[in-house]
Each structure stands twice: as C-alpha cells, then as structure tokens.
Amino acid sequence: MSIVSGLLLIALAGVILNVLFYKSKIVQKYVSLLLFAVLAYLSFNMYKQVGSHFSIPFLIAGQSIGFTITWLNYYFALMITGITLLTAIFSLKYMEGKEGIVHYYTVLFMKTFGMLGVILSSDLITFFVFWEIMSWSTFSLMSTGGKEAPKSALKYFIFAVTASMILMVGVVLSYSLFGSFDFAVIHSKIDSLSLPMTGFLLSIFIVSFSIESAVFPMHSWLPEGYSNTFTTFTAYLTGISTRIGIYGIILFLFGIFGIQTVDKLVILGKINFRYIFGVFAALTMIIPTFTALYQHDAKKLIAWHSVGQGGYMLIGLASANALGISGGILHIINYLTYQVLIVFAIASVEYRTGTTNLNKLGGLIKKMPVSYLALLFGIIGLAGLPPMNGFVSKWFIYKALIMSGYPFLAIAAVIGTIGTILSVYKLIHNMFLGQLPERYNDIKEVSFSMQLPMWILMIVVFGLGVYPGLAMGLIAKIQTSLGLAVVPYSLHGIASGSGQLNMLVITALFMGGLAVAWIIYLLGSRRKHVNQYNNYAGGHFLNKDVAYNFNYEFYAAIEHVIDPYRKKIIERTERGIIGLVDAVSEYVRRIYTGMINTYAIYILTAFVITIIFLKELI
Amino acid sequence: MNTVLWIIFLPIIIFIIGTFMLGYSRKFIARIERRYGPPIQQVFYDIFKLMNKKTNISHGWMHDIAILMLLGGTLLTLYFxxxxxxxxxxxxxDMLVIMYILLIPALGMALGVGETANPNGSIGISRALMMLAGYDIPFFLTFIGMAMLNQTTSMYELINIQQAGGFFGWGLITNPLLGVAALIALQGMLGEKPFEVMVAPHEIATGPMTEMGGKYLGIMMIQHAIAVVVELTIYINLFLGGALNWFEYIIKLFVLFTVLLSVNAVFGRFRTDDAVRFMWKIPLPMAVIGVLFIIF
Structure with missing residues (x-):
C-alpha cells in the first residue's frame, strides 16, 4: 500500500471511528491520538516515495485521476500532520469535560483528510473535490465552541462558496482549453495559450485561493471566524488552514503556469501581474496588522496577525527571485510554529482564567512562567527579531525586495513588522506583565500534557532560527522541482555573497553579550525580590484595593494618528460598497413582483429562449 | 589575535567614549541654559555610585533577565x-540584521519594565513603542534607498563606496533628502527632545526607569552610553562616509551629537501623537521623494 492511500484512509478511518463511537472517551482521546501519530509518522516517511503516482481506480471524462508526491506537498504534509498531532496532544487536557468534545475529533480528522487530499492531488478534479471537503470541514470547525461561532462561520461559508464557485469556473475552463485535468499536462500546454486568456485563467485561480488565504480585500471572514471557536481550533486554523490557500498559489504560480509565463503578463513597464499581486500582499501586511492594535481580545488580536503574516509569504513569492521565493516558503513553516505556540499560550491562560479579554488579565508571569516563556518565544518569532525563526524568513524577504528594486514593497514589510511589534507587546504585557489581579492569586501552571506541545514548539522556533538550513534543504529541493533558481544556503543562513547572514554567529554573540552583562550584574550586591505592591506610587501606599495598572487603551495616542485615515479610507470604501450592493439589489428585487402573472411570463420567456438556443445547437 | 583584542577592548573603548559624550551633553545643555553644569566625568561617578548601592530591588526573574538582555543586545549590535x-x-x-538587533535591547527593556507592575513604566514603554513606529519607518526607508542605490545591504561596503568618492561621495551630499530625513529620525531614535515622550520626567516619573534603582539603573546607564555611540555610528556610516581613523571618527561623533543636542536644547516636548504625526508628515515624505529620485 502506498503512503498516500495510507494517509488518506487513516484520516478517513479516524472520521468514521469518531462518528461510530461518539460516546466513547477512549476513542476520542487515545485512538485519535494514536491515529494522528501514525499520520505524522507516515507523512514523515513520504520522502522515500517522492515522485510516485497513485491513481484512483476509476476514470472521469475518460481520464485517470489521482495523487502524486512532490517535494512541495511533502513539505505541507509534514506541517499538517505535525501540527494536528500537537493540537491533539494539547486538546487532551484542554477539551476535558467540555461540551463540544462529541464532534471535536470528527471534524479535526475531516479537516486533516481534506487538507491532505488537496495538497497531494495531481489533477484539478481531485483538487476541487478535496477543496470542497476542506472548506466544509473548516465551516464545521468554526461553528463549534461558543455562542457567536455559528454566525461567524456562516460569514466564512459565504466566502468559501464564492471561492469554490470561482475555482469551479477555473476547472471547467481549463478542461475546455486543455482537454485535460492533469497538472503536468496543463503545464506542458500553457505556452500555447494566448496572453489575455492566460491572465484571465491565472486571475481566476489566484482570486479563488486568495479568498481562502485571506488576502486583503477578501479577509473579513477570518478574524471573527477564527477567534469565536475553541482556542485549540484557533491554533489549528490559523496555523495551517489559511496556508492551504498559499499552497494553491505556489502550485499554480510556479508549478502549473510557470514564472516565465506569468512574467509575460506585463501591463506597463515594471507593473506586471506579479507587481499587482505584491501590492495586494503589501496591503495585507499593513492594514490587518494595524487593526490588530485595536483589539481587546487575545484570540482576535492573533487572528488579525494570521491575515497579516500571509502578506509576507505572498510578497516573497511575488518578488519572484530565488531569495524571495525561498523566504516566502520558509515563512510558512516559521509562521506555523510561532503562531501555534502563541495560540497555545493563550489557550493555557484561557484554560486557567476562563477569559482572553486583554483588559481583565495581567501579571500572570508569576503564576504561569512556562506559558509566559512560550508566548515570549512566539512573539519574538512573530515580530521577526533575531534569534528566532521569524527573523530569518523576513530577512530573506526584505533583502529580496530591496535587491530586486521594490523599495516601497520593502518598506511595507517593515511597516508591517513595526505594527506587529506594537501589538504583540500589548498582548504579552496585558496578559502576563503588569499588576496581578487578586482573583488570580490561586492560579497554577497548566499540566504537563499541555506544556509538552509548547516546549516542542519552543525548541523548533529557536532551532529553526539558529539553523535555518534544516528547512532550507527541503526548500531548495522544492525550488529545484518547480524549476526555480536555488539560494546558496548553509546550515546557519546564507552562504555567499555580500551582506550574508549567519544566525549562529548572531546567536553566539548575543549569548556572549548576555554573559558579559551577567558578569557586570554580579559585580553589584545581591538583589532582593519584592512584591508588586512595594512600588513607586508618588507617595501613596498600594494594596490590593488600589488598581495600579495600565493596560486599557494601550496605544491610544497612535490610534488618534491612524483613526482619521482609517475612517477616511476604509470606512468610506466600505460604505461605498454597501451603497452599491444596495442599489443593485434594489433593481434585482424588482424582478420579484409577487404577482403570479409576471412569473408565468418569466417562465414562458425562459422556455422560448431555451428552445431557440437548443435549435441553434442542434 | 588582532580580532580577539578588538572583541575584548571595543566595548570598553566605546563605553568610555559614550560616557564622555553623555557628560559632554550635560555640560553643553547646562551652558546653553547659563548653568555651570556637572564635570564632564560625572557620568562615571554616577555609574560607580549606582553599581555600589547596597539595596537592589527587583520585581521578578524577568526584571533581572531584562537588564541582561538590555546590555547583551546592545553589545551584540556594537560588534556588527x-x-x-x-x-x-x-x-x-548586514544592515538589515543591525536594524533588527537594535530592537532586542528595547524588547528586553519593555518586558522587564512590564514586570515591575508600575503604570508609569508601562506608559513609558507604550510611548516608546509608538515613537518606534514614528521614527523607524522613515529611517528604514532612507536605508532602503541607500541600499538600492549602491546595490548592497552591507554597511561595510556602503562605507567603502562612500569613501571612494571622497567628501562628495558622502550619502548626505549625494542624497540630501535621505540624509536629512534620517537625521530627523535619528533625533527620535536617540529620544532627544522634542521626541522625549518615553522618559518625560515631569509627567510619568521617568517612565521605564521608575522602578529601576541601584545596579539596575547603573547597567541601564552603561547601556545608554554604548547605545548613543552605536546609533550615531549607524548614521555616520550610512550618510557621513564612515571614518578612516579613530580621530576622524570621534570628531564626527561629537559634531553629529552637538547638532542633535542643539535641537534638543531649544525644544520642548512633543505629545506622543504629535511626535508620531510629525515623523510621518515631514521625514517620511522626504524619504519617499528621495527614494523616488533614486528609482527614476
């Protein structure tokens, strides 16, 4: 049995087992965990069968359909199964005694099944079918856990259906143009297509995937949809689900259309298809990141970053030079690790305190040091500071954009990073720093099964930061298999060229700096720890009845600066779109007069038109 | 061997230059305000006194680590x-690395101050981060412009390219818009008036320093002395053609610092939102125009 069928059948078996034994705690917990572990093991071993093809034993429109293992989908399969396993371990304790546990693992397996199918498929039909399974299970994931969840899931549903319909148009159009569904066949015939048609077909696919990966104007479903569900699902969804859209973009942009074909789509001078794509990516980086500043809910704040970080991957891909593309692909795994780490830390806090409201928390570092450390590693990665992994991929992207002459896209990436630093500091400060409210005095650190995934991810976040070469090896293989140039990487960063990067030297120097600082620190006399009420308050005495904390409206001043622009640009645009839709709907509504006579005339007209058309066709 | 000696002695040399520069700044400001001012080595005395304090109050382990991150991160920047x-x-x-490791000490500081559970400190950090959004965007854009013009992101190569052109090869001369924009941003980066909101002694009790005392404050002063030199050196290397020898280097440091101090001496303090707005309305468009000149 090939690994592909093994992966898909096990995921399906998980769904069936969980449906059949929906009351059994053992199936829910341990059998599911075992199956997830097997999935991770199998997908890790997929590299042995790279290039092999597996056909589904029936034909569609006279064509064989199936799955292929490539380096690109090996990379994604690793991430999917790895993060599912960690989520399952984390959920053991987190979901204990919660109401939603009945369907929890069913939808988790369903989603894994769908995603694995999407990334492994080698033709448009399989791709589309699994895409639908994936979208439906995302909807199910979002609609569990909480009162608000079904409403926001419905919002996603509308977007997802639109995306699927657009994708469907693309599938049908490609079949009529190329006479085949197979990716390889389409790739070989793509050059015969006229340029406007190529542009149209590419736009169809890119728009469809952009909705799934929440690119700027199509992002509004994500923050609420992701933050209203269970926090473990938030981790799972932000971590990998959104990035399947990026998989689609990588596959179609580089694998099927090819970068040479895409670069022929020039509009004016330097403004080509890629550049427009890059501008949307830049907006995706800036606007959601600064929207995150306004959030008062930890989950919502991090969900906005899930939108924003997608922009970095896309802008890396849009730069279309070897460094930028590898940066974009590397950012996917980096993002996955630190983002899931952050959400796990938030989930731990929620598990103990029962809230994710940033205005009500504070001072938890004393009670939950491991969760604090996890969040700290995560936010350093998210903000893109050395020595964590987020810095490496962002460095690739900045450098690629500067060197290929896109200064304003590069500064957009910098603005996004600064917005990220601001909002993540708010996150860690309001949750873990500042004054500890009296009601949280008896809180303990979470149990080991919840700490374990966080420790693993912390090691990965730091490890990939110091040794980016571990992931770069796989990425170089992906780039070669897609026919792209490869970056001269080493284990610690970029090997050659001016202004190279060596993360090991940076980390070692930082450790050395810390050591020197520690020696100077030890020169002074011993420090004494004091409690939080032993504090400067301008002569007043502090006790537990005095609220002495600053976390509400943390960035009020910069909000004053941004607000006018936000109101002017975004709200007016939104109002304009609403007005337009209203006006159009008003005309559409008039079709439904409510009188039976008019409807009879409609039916008659449709009938006549059909007959006329049929006559011509025959 | 030479490299090892440099690694050991560079922080000490820079620290000594930095403390004298801080002492000079106190004297300079005092003379403008018609005071006599402290002796130029006063900062040494202050640090010595603070490091010898018997009571050192700490609010937790992050508070201790933060002070190490602060100094360690600054030393890291210094070497690059x-x-x-x-x-x-x-x-x-390269320069991209430098721009981001500059933020490590800031982050360490922010975390430590957060743990001290003093709202004055948190307000100070919140203001410092907002100022970061103000000055970092124009400063980064000027750097991107220089990097694009010279097709390198390495600071060392930028110096060499400028020095090959002599005085007229300096970034400030070849790209005056970028140079001036970066100079204004540098004023914010150093936290000199009018961009002094994060410390603001009369409003928020020196902000981040509120709960720092004894050796904590001492290490902060050591770090401040090094950080001032580091930030000025970044500007010198990008726009003033670096320096060929130490004499020229120290002259450039003091001249540049005097320019910034003269602005500092005559200004009041901008409110945070006004400071950010100023940074986005004056240096940022200047930098954008400068970059447009480079593209076309």
Missing part, C-alpha cells in the same frame, strides 16, 4: 557595526 579598523563581524550580518 563597522568602526575604523574593525569590521570582522560585518560579514556575518
């Missing part, structure tokens, strides 16, 4: 910046 005669580490990290 080419100074006359020493550019060994410049080959392992």
């Amino acid at each position: 910046i080419p100074v006359p005669g020493f550019h060994f580490f410049a080959q392992y990290g």
Whole structure:
C-alpha cells in the first residue's frame, strides 16, 4: 500500500471511528491520538516515495485521476500532520469535560483528510473535490465552541462558496482549453495559450485561493471566524488552514503556469501581474496588522496577525527571485510554529482564567512562567527579531525586495513588522506583565500534557532560527522541482555573497553579550525580590484595593494618528460598497413582483429562449 | 589575535567614549541654559555610585533577565557595526540584521519594565513603542534607498563606496533628502527632545526607569552610553562616509551629537501623537521623494 492511500484512509478511518463511537472517551482521546501519530509518522516517511503516482481506480471524462508526491506537498504534509498531532496532544487536557468534545475529533480528522487530499492531488478534479471537503470541514470547525461561532462561520461559508464557485469556473475552463485535468499536462500546454486568456485563467485561480488565504480585500471572514471557536481550533486554523490557500498559489504560480509565463503578463513597464499581486500582499501586511492594535481580545488580536503574516509569504513569492521565493516558503513553516505556540499560550491562560479579554488579565508571569516563556518565544518569532525563526524568513524577504528594486514593497514589510511589534507587546504585557489581579492569586501552571506541545514548539522556533538550513534543504529541493533558481544556503543562513547572514554567529554573540552583562550584574550586591505592591506610587501606599495598572487603551495616542485615515479610507470604501450592493439589489428585487402573472411570463420567456438556443445547437 | 583584542577592548573603548559624550551633553545643555553644569566625568561617578548601592530591588526573574538582555543586545549590535579598523563581524550580518538587533535591547527593556507592575513604566514603554513606529519607518526607508542605490545591504561596503568618492561621495551630499530625513529620525531614535515622550520626567516619573534603582539603573546607564555611540555610528556610516581613523571618527561623533543636542536644547516636548504625526508628515515624505529620485 502506498503512503498516500495510507494517509488518506487513516484520516478517513479516524472520521468514521469518531462518528461510530461518539460516546466513547477512549476513542476520542487515545485512538485519535494514536491515529494522528501514525499520520505524522507516515507523512514523515513520504520522502522515500517522492515522485510516485497513485491513481484512483476509476476514470472521469475518460481520464485517470489521482495523487502524486512532490517535494512541495511533502513539505505541507509534514506541517499538517505535525501540527494536528500537537493540537491533539494539547486538546487532551484542554477539551476535558467540555461540551463540544462529541464532534471535536470528527471534524479535526475531516479537516486533516481534506487538507491532505488537496495538497497531494495531481489533477484539478481531485483538487476541487478535496477543496470542497476542506472548506466544509473548516465551516464545521468554526461553528463549534461558543455562542457567536455559528454566525461567524456562516460569514466564512459565504466566502468559501464564492471561492469554490470561482475555482469551479477555473476547472471547467481549463478542461475546455486543455482537454485535460492533469497538472503536468496543463503545464506542458500553457505556452500555447494566448496572453489575455492566460491572465484571465491565472486571475481566476489566484482570486479563488486568495479568498481562502485571506488576502486583503477578501479577509473579513477570518478574524471573527477564527477567534469565536475553541482556542485549540484557533491554533489549528490559523496555523495551517489559511496556508492551504498559499499552497494553491505556489502550485499554480510556479508549478502549473510557470514564472516565465506569468512574467509575460506585463501591463506597463515594471507593473506586471506579479507587481499587482505584491501590492495586494503589501496591503495585507499593513492594514490587518494595524487593526490588530485595536483589539481587546487575545484570540482576535492573533487572528488579525494570521491575515497579516500571509502578506509576507505572498510578497516573497511575488518578488519572484530565488531569495524571495525561498523566504516566502520558509515563512510558512516559521509562521506555523510561532503562531501555534502563541495560540497555545493563550489557550493555557484561557484554560486557567476562563477569559482572553486583554483588559481583565495581567501579571500572570508569576503564576504561569512556562506559558509566559512560550508566548515570549512566539512573539519574538512573530515580530521577526533575531534569534528566532521569524527573523530569518523576513530577512530573506526584505533583502529580496530591496535587491530586486521594490523599495516601497520593502518598506511595507517593515511597516508591517513595526505594527506587529506594537501589538504583540500589548498582548504579552496585558496578559502576563503588569499588576496581578487578586482573583488570580490561586492560579497554577497548566499540566504537563499541555506544556509538552509548547516546549516542542519552543525548541523548533529557536532551532529553526539558529539553523535555518534544516528547512532550507527541503526548500531548495522544492525550488529545484518547480524549476526555480536555488539560494546558496548553509546550515546557519546564507552562504555567499555580500551582506550574508549567519544566525549562529548572531546567536553566539548575543549569548556572549548576555554573559558579559551577567558578569557586570554580579559585580553589584545581591538583589532582593519584592512584591508588586512595594512600588513607586508618588507617595501613596498600594494594596490590593488600589488598581495600579495600565493596560486599557494601550496605544491610544497612535490610534488618534491612524483613526482619521482609517475612517477616511476604509470606512468610506466600505460604505461605498454597501451603497452599491444596495442599489443593485434594489433593481434585482424588482424582478420579484409577487404577482403570479409576471412569473408565468418569466417562465414562458425562459422556455422560448431555451428552445431557440437548443435549435441553434442542434 | 588582532580580532580577539578588538572583541575584548571595543566595548570598553566605546563605553568610555559614550560616557564622555553623555557628560559632554550635560555640560553643553547646562551652558546653553547659563548653568555651570556637572564635570564632564560625572557620568562615571554616577555609574560607580549606582553599581555600589547596597539595596537592589527587583520585581521578578524577568526584571533581572531584562537588564541582561538590555546590555547583551546592545553589545551584540556594537560588534556588527563597522568602526575604523574593525569590521570582522560585518560579514556575518548586514544592515538589515543591525536594524533588527537594535530592537532586542528595547524588547528586553519593555518586558522587564512590564514586570515591575508600575503604570508609569508601562506608559513609558507604550510611548516608546509608538515613537518606534514614528521614527523607524522613515529611517528604514532612507536605508532602503541607500541600499538600492549602491546595490548592497552591507554597511561595510556602503562605507567603502562612500569613501571612494571622497567628501562628495558622502550619502548626505549625494542624497540630501535621505540624509536629512534620517537625521530627523535619528533625533527620535536617540529620544532627544522634542521626541522625549518615553522618559518625560515631569509627567510619568521617568517612565521605564521608575522602578529601576541601584545596579539596575547603573547597567541601564552603561547601556545608554554604548547605545548613543552605536546609533550615531549607524548614521555616520550610512550618510557621513564612515571614518578612516579613530580621530576622524570621534570628531564626527561629537559634531553629529552637538547638532542633535542643539535641537534638543531649544525644544520642548512633543505629545506622543504629535511626535508620531510629525515623523510621518515631514521625514517620511522626504524619504519617499528621495527614494523616488533614486528609482527614476
């Protein structure tokens, strides 16, 4: 049995087992965990069968359909199964005694099944079918856990259906143009297509995937949809689900259309298809990141970053030079690790305190040091500071954009990073720093099964930061298999060229700096720890009845600066779109007069038109 | 061997220059305000006194680590910046790396101050981060412009390219818009007036320093002395053609610092939102125009 069928059948078996034994705690917990572990093991071993093809034993429109293992989908399969396993371990304790546990693992397996199918498929039909399974299970994931969840899931549903319909148009159009569904066949015939048609077909696919990966104007479903569900699902969804859209973009942009074909789509001078794509990516980086500043809910704040970080991957891909593309692909795994780490830390806090409201928390570092450390590693990665992994991929992207002459896209990436630093500091400060409210005095650190995934991810976040070469090896293989140039990487960063990067030297120097600082620190006399009420308050005495904390409206001043622009640009645009839709709907509504006579005339007209058309066709 | 000596003695040399520069700044401001001012070595005395304090109050382990991150991160930045005669580490990290490791001490500081559970400190950090959004965007854009013009992101190569052109090869001369924009941003980066909101002694009790005392404050002062030199050196290397020898380097440091101090001496303090707005309305468009000149 090939690994592909093994992966898909096990995921399906998980769904069936969980449906059949929906009351059994053992199936829910341990059998599911075992199956997830097997999935991770199998997908890790997929590299042995790279290039092999597996056909589904029936034909569609006279064509064989199936799955292929490539380096690109090996990379994604690793991430999917790895993060599912960690989520399952984390959920053991987190979901204990919660109401939603009945369907929890069913939808988790369903989603894994769908995603694995999407990334492994080698033709448009399989791709589309699994895409639908994936979208439906995302909807199910979002609609569990909480009162608000079904409403926001419905919002996603509308977007997802639109995306699927657009994708469907693309599938049908490609079949009529190329006479085949197979990716390889389409790739070989793509050059015969006229340029406007190529542009149209590419736009169809890119728009469809952009909705799934929440690119700027199509992002509004994500923050609420992701933050209203269970926090473990938030981790799972932000971590990998959104990035399947990026998989689609990588596959179609580089694998099927090819970068040479895409670069022929020039509009004016330097403004080509890629550049427009890059501008949307830049907006995706800036606007959601600064929207995150306004959030008062930890989950919502991090969900906005899930939108924003997608922009970095896309802008890396849009730069279309070897460094930028590898940066974009590397950012996917980096993002996955630190983002899931952050959400796990938030989930731990929620598990103990029962809230994710940033205005009500504070001072938890004393009670939950491991969760604090996890969040700290995560936010350093998210903000893109050395020595964590987020810095490496962002460095690739900045450098690629500067060197290929896109200064304003590069500064957009910098603005996004600064917005990220601001909002993540708010996150860690309001949750873990500042004054500890009296009601949280008896809180303990979470149990080991919840700490374990966080420790693993912390090691990965730091490890990939110091040794980016571990992931770069796989990425170089992906780039070669897609026919792209490869970056001269080493284990610690970029090997050659001016202004190279060596993360090991940076980390070692930082450790050395810390050591020197520690020696100077030890020169002074011993420090004494004091409690939080032993504090400067301008002569007043502090006790537990005095609220002495600053976390509400943390960035009020910069909000004053941004607000006018936000109101002017975004709200007016939104109002304009609403007005337009209203006006159009008003005309559409008039079709439904409510009188039976008019409807009879409609039916008659449709009938006549059909007959006329049929006559011509025959 | 030479490299090892540099690694050991560079922080000490820079620290001594930095403390004298801080002492000079106190004297300079005092003379403008018609005071006599403290002696120029006063900062040494202050640090010595603070390091010898018997009571050192700490609010938790992050507070202790933060102070190490603060100084350690600054030393890290120091090594990556080419100074006359020493550019060994410049080959392992370019200007992009420097811009981001500059933020490590800031982050460490922010976390430690957060743990002290003093709202004055948190307000100070919140203001400092907002100022970061103000000055970092124009400063980064000027750097991107210089990097694009010279097709390198390495600071050492930027110095060499400028020095090859002599005085007229300086970034400030070839790209005056970028140079001036970066100078204004530098004023914010150093936290000199009018961009002094994060410390603001009369409003928020010196902000981040509120709960720092004894050796904590001492280490902060050591770090401040080094950080001032580091940030000025970044500007010198980008726009003033670096320096060929230490004499020229120190002259450039003091001249540049005097320019910034003269602005500092005559201004009041901008409100945070006004400061950010100023940064986005004056230096940022200047930098954008400067970059447009480079593209076309």
